[in-house]
Amino acid sequence: MTAWALLRTRRWLGYLAVAIVFAIVCSGFGVWQFARRAEARAEIDRIVANYDAEPQPIESLLPDLDSFEESQKWAPVEVTGRYLTDEQLLARNRPLGGQPGFEVLVPFLLDSGEIVIIDRGWVPTGRxxxxxxxxxxxxEGTVTVVARLQGGESTLPGRTAPQGQISSIQLEEIAADLDRPVYTGAYGLLAEESPAPAERPIAEGRPELDEGPHLSYALQWFVFALMGFVFYVYLLRQEVRQLNADDPEEQRRAAERERKRALKRSDSAEEDEALDRAGT
Structure with a gap:
């Protein structure tokens, strides 16, 4: 039986369908990894463009309280006002270096009357x-703060937190508990404050410019997709050879393949022996 005849059987058509589905799934994962890489590259571009920029007045970047564009992430703003320490919140489940902890969020009342939420840094969970x-x-008192903008977070359904703590930096929910206008489009990661206190929460380090392994993972998924078809063809060839084992032409080809394998084994043995002699 020829390979073409075998391919038309229901069983091998089914195998082909499985190989195609496998390739589609693997390709989908590959495309997803390319998308993840594009997101990582976009984040790197934002860091490079914004992180070391000169601080701007917050109203120049965020003209409305709910203003914020992803391209503004990491952009530094400068504000003057005072911390509302009585309204301080702790954002839960914020690990750092493998250690559980909290982000310290303090509403900051601007001289103009609006409030911006400042993330002053990280503290570890208690003993x-x-x-x-x-x-x-x-x-305390009048403070000038430089902070880098971050977009607010989504609500985590079903998550609860004790009094004074929150499970997500959901700015609209925080604003609902304050009796003044609040910036709900973005909050600020503290970079500097003047006058500087003797001690502050641990500052977030400069983000790494690392796009991760997404490119290599994407290529691996596409190789897996191809390997599915390679395996399919291998199995097909093996079955064709078995079905035609009594055919003289197939017997000749089988003998030739065995001769080549024996020759390779002989060459490998000679190389090993030569290496052994060289080692002694």
Whole structure:
């Protein structure tokens, strides 16, 4: 039986369908990894463009309280006002270096009357309770703050938090508990504050310019897709050879293949022996 005749059987058509589905799934994962790489590259571009830029007045970047574009992420803004320390919140489940902890969020009242949420940094979970042992206090009085913009987070359904803590930096929910206009499009990661306190929460480090392994993963998925067809063809050839084992022409080809394998084994043995002699 020829390979073409075997391909038309229901069983091998089914195998072909499986190989096609497998290739589609693998290709889908490959495309997804390319999309993840594009997102990582876009984040790197934002960091390069914004992180070391000169601080701008917040109203120049965020003309409305709900203004924010993803292209503004990491852009530094400068604000002057005072911290509302009585309204401080702790964002839960914020690991750093493998250690559980919290982000310290303090509403900052601008001289113009609006509030922007400032993330002053990270503190570890306490030794004996699900809250920090110590939270360094924000400076009192008039303070000038430089912070880098970050978009607000989505609500986490079903997540609850104790009094004074939140599970997500959902700015609309935070604003609902404050009696003044609040910037709900973005909050700020603290970079500098003047006057500087003697101690502050641990600052977030400069983000790494690393796009991750997405490109190599994408290529691997496409190779897997191809390998599915290679395996299909291999199995097909093996069955054709078995079905035609009594055919003289197939017997000749089988003998030739065995001769080549024996020759390769002989060459490999000679190389090993030569290496052994060289080693002694």
């Amino acid at each position: 004996e309770q699900d809250s920090p042992d110590v939270v360094p206090a924000a400076p």
